[in-house]
Amino acid sequence: MIIGLSAGVFFGAFVLAESESWVGAAAAVLVLGPFYGIRVARRMGRVWPGAEDLDPADRAAVVRAARRGEDIGDARLAPAVVDYCNGLRTAREHDRLLLWVVLVLTGLAVALALIDTFSGSTREAWVSWLFVLFFLVELTWWPRRKARVMSRAEQAERLARVALRHRNSPGD
Incomplete structure (x- = not known):
């Protein structure tokens, strides 16, 4: 969860800086955060x-x-x-x-x-x-x-x- 949230905030900041859109930034956090968090958790589950x-x-x-x-x-x-x-x-x-x-x-x-x-x-x-x-x-x-x-x-x-x-x- 921490990794996913961090990634979402990171990419949300990029979206905000690029487009100056708070809606786009929030969408990036809400979509990419869980996606990346789930991906990392699944990967670690496979390797460990x-x-x-x-x-x-x-x-x-x-x-x-x-x-x-x-x-x-x-x-x-x-x-x-x-x-x-x-x-x-x-x-x-x-x-x-x-x-x-x-x-x-x-x-x-x-x-x-x-x-x-x-x-x-x-x-x-x-x-x-x-x-x-x-x-x-x-x-x-x-x-x-x-x-x-x-x-x-x-x-x-x-x-x-x-x-x-x-x-x-x-x-x-």
Whole structure:
């Protein structure tokens, strides 16, 4: 819900800036917010099906520990950390397959920004170039951020595997 609302507000702000229409902005929030939120929830459900077996507090603890690269501190949640990290790897592989889509959309955004710069209003040109910037962030900063999260998750996974070995060792 948080991700969907954030995406809806983000795109609603773009619509408002582009068209100066509060109705269009509200429509973007009301349509794109739930669409994006549902999409993200379904995607995470596919790559991390074990999340359904956890209560919300445990699920949040697993995600927090994995994204920070920390020991989960609770051996019963160690398998969930390993499962979550596997899900992150799967999501990363899917993202790599869609890189060409982002490249095409970036090219289209640049073309639109150039058209708006030469034939549109100043406001339209600014919004179009902001959209180009959004895609450039997606192509440059965001992959580094995801790599950092994955590195931390792999550290948490190693710690979880150690906890599992200790939990499963004889004499405990």
